[in-house]
Amino acid sequence: MLRLSIPNVGEEAIEAVARVIRSGHLVHGPESEAFEAELAAYLNCREAILVSSGTAALHLALVALGIGPGDAVLVPDFTFPATANVVRLVGATPVLVDVEPDTYCIDLQKLQNTIETWRGPQPLRAIMPVHEFGYPVDMTALMTLADKHGLMVVEDAACALGASHQGRKVGTFGQVGCFSFHPRKTLTTGEGGVLTTNDTTLAERLRRQRNHGMVRTPAGMQFFEAGYNYRLTNFQAAMGRTQLPHLDDWISRRRQLANAYRSLLAPLVDAGRLALPADHAEHSWQTFMVVLADDIDRTELIRLMKEEGWECNLGAQSLASLGLYTEPDATSALRCGPRLFKHGLALPFCEQYTADQAEFVVNSLTKSIGK
Ligand SMILES: *Cc1c(COP(=O)(O)O)cnc(C)c1O
Numbered sequence: 001m002l003r004l005s006i007p008n009v010g011e012e013a014i015e016a017v018a019r020v021i022r023s024g025h026l027v028h029g030p031e032s033e034a035f036e037a038e039l040a041a042y043l044n045c046r047e048a049i050l051v052s053s054g055t056a057a058l059h060l061a062l063v064a065l066g067i068g069p070g071d072a073v074l075v076p077d078f079t080f081p082a083t084a085n086v087v088r089l090v091g092a093t094p095v096l097v098d099v100e101p102d103t104y105c106i107d108l109q110k111l112q113n114t115i116e117t118w119r120g121p122q123p124l125r126a127i128m129p130v131h132e133f134g135y136p137v138d139m140t141a142l143m144t145l146a147d148k149h150g151l152m153v154v155e156d157a158a159c160a161l162g163a164s165h166q167g168r169k170v171g172t173f174g175q176v177g178c179f180s181f182h183p184r185k186t187l188t189t190g191e192g193g194v195l196t197t198n199d200t201t202l203a204e205r206l207r208r209q210r211n212h213g214m215v216r217t218p219a220g221m222q223f224f225e226a227g228y229n230y231r232l233t234n235f236q237a238a239m240g241r242t243q244l245p246h247l248d249d250w251i252s253r254r255r256q257l258a259n260a261y262r263s264l265l266a267p268l269v270d271a272g273r274l275a276l277p278a279d280h281a282e283h284s285w286q287t288f289m290v291v292l293a294d295d296i297d298r299t300e301l302i303r304l305m306k307e308e309g310w311e312c313n314l315g316a317q318s319l320a321s322l323g324l325y326t327e328p329d330a331t332s333a334l335r336c337g338p339r340l341f342k343h344g345l346a347l348p349f350c351e352q353y354t355a356d357q358a359e360f361v362v363n364s365l366t367k368s369i370g371k
Contacts, residue, residue, distance in 0.1 A: 002310035002357060005287075005350040007183040008250065013242040020235040028211070029234035035241050036194070042244060045172040045196045047203035050232040051210055054158040054180025054193040055082040058128075060230060061154045061176040061195060062090045064205045065126065072122035074114065074151075076106035077320050077337030079130045083156050084319050093122050094325045098334045102278035104132040104289070104315070104344075107336070108141050115149050126152040131160035131170045132316065133277070134186075134284035139165045139173040146174075154178065158193070159185055162251045163284035171196050176206075181236075186250055186286055186351070187243045189236035253351035254285035260355040261288055261347065264362040273369050274345075288349040289315035291340060296369055298345060308364040315344035 020031055032050050039048040051057045067073060069091035075084050077096045084094040095118075097111050106129050118124055127146055129137045139155075146153045153174030157163070161179050163170045171177025179185075181192030197203050208215055213227030258279075268274050275291040292298055298314070305312050318341035319325050320334045348361055 001306075002348045002353075002361070004311045004313055004346060004348055005184060006352060007188045008186075008243070008246075008350065008352060009188070009239070010242070013239045016238040016242050017235045020238045025234050027233055028231045029237075031234045031237040031241060032232060035237040035244075038241060038244055039194055040196070042247070043169045043172055043177075043196055045169075045177070046198040046200060047196065047206075049195040049197075049203060049206045049210060050237060051193045051195060051230040052232055053191045053230075054178060054182060054185075055086065056228070056230040057178035057180070057193040057195045058082060058154070058156060058158075059086040059089060060206055060209055060228070061178055062086055062092070062126075064202060064209055065152055065154070065175060067092050067125050067152075070122055071125040072118075072120075073125060074111060074127045075319065076128075076130050076132070077318050077334050078104055078316055078340050079132060079156065079319065080158070081317055081319060081322065081324075082158075083128055083130055084325050087128070088325065092125070094319070095124070096320050096326055096334060096337075099132070099336050099340065100278075101291070101336045101340070102275065103135045103280075104277065104340060105130065105135050105137045106142075108138060108145070110333075111142075112145055115145065115151070124149070124151060126154055127174075128154045128156050129174075130156040130158075131163055133287040133289060134160045134163045135278065135280055136160065136163045136165040136170045136282050136284075139168075139170065143173055158182075159286040160284050161185065161187055162247050164282040167282075172198070175199065175202065181240060184286075186254070186284065187240060187247055189232065189240045192232050192236050192240065250351040251284050254349070255283070257349060257351070257353055257355070257358060258283075258285050258288055260358045261349075261362070264358055265290065268362075268366060268370065271371065273371065285349075287315060287346050289340075289344045289346045292343045292345055292369070294343065296343070298343060301345070301368060304368055305364060308368075310348055310361055310364065312348070313346050315340065315346045317341055
């Protein structure tokens with residue numbers, strides 16, 4: 001079975017983890033500190049704060065920025081639900097904004113309209129752009145809009161480690177950036193995540209909040225506030241450290257595979273059977289999702305392709321379609337997100353896969369939906 005993706009965990013990572021486990025130093029430790037420094041250098045930002053998941057990163061970002069009950073936060077409709085869940089968990093209200101049909105990212109025109117026509121009652125406090133599947137949102141335009149309206153920006157770069165906007169890594173534009181190391185992402189530590197910021201005061205707060213609200217001083221442990229235990233383990237950090245030097249190479253292999261898919265799928269695009277994701281030179285290609293024609297039964301297709309020996313699945317959720325975050329009438333202006341949720345199809349995709357495997361997938365797909 002050709003899986004949707006497989007984590008790229010080599011002997012080097014396994015040995016590093018074993019070495020740290022043998023050392024007995026299991027919670028936050030020297031490997032965590034070194035990984036934080038290496039991530040900050042890779043991303044070219046001042047501070048990197050490791051946490052136990054991408055969702056923990058998103059949650060802690062909102063807590064540390066003081067977003068809470070009575071606040072409203074702008075979130076794209078098409079994403080993994082964690083983006084909106086954390087807004088709910090701090091007691092704030094997610095305000096859904098539609099996405100673009102081909103980048104799958106927040107539509108900046110609709111974002112601007114939503115901000116300019118907002119009548120409350122909750123004050124808008126922040127925007128959480130999602131660099132969906134590694135596609136870099138135009139952060140120059142987004143930051144201009146945010147600054148103009150006095151909004152904070154928390155970048156959900158959970159699936160976009162390595163993507164850039166105009167040469168600068170995504171996740172370093174807003175007040176805080178959040179990344180995930182879940183096995184579906186390009187670099188994985190099992191569970192895991194990291195927060196990035198250039199604000200050293202905010203970083204101090206994030207580190208404290210990650211560790212029970214506590215700081216170690218020469219006088220001993222001092223507790224400043226109620227905090228979480230959102231630490232990443234020392235052995236997970238060791239695992240991540242072995243992968244980071246390979247990341248850029250992995251992303252360029254993914255770009256090649258995306259290009260192979262694009263040319264192989266061209267006949268199906270011409271025949272109106274599916275649409276391709278937008279290309280971008282600084283895309284980090286975490287997932288390759290196409291959008292099927294309306295008449296194709298996706299559930300049936302997924303079942304048939306499994307019989308053919310390969311795995312495919314939906315790409316991400318439309319938060320409006322889930323009905324957990326907003327009243328139905330508040331989402332009537334959303335068009336693209338629900339359609340991507342219903343007709344999006346993620347194909348087998350990771351740096352270990354070859355153009356031959358892409359050809360096998362596309363041949364099989366063409367037999368089924370070709371016409
Ligand atoms: C993966 C992902 C998350 C959640 O990350 P976890 O590490 O699984 O908690 C959040 N947002 C987006 C956009 C993601 O892709």
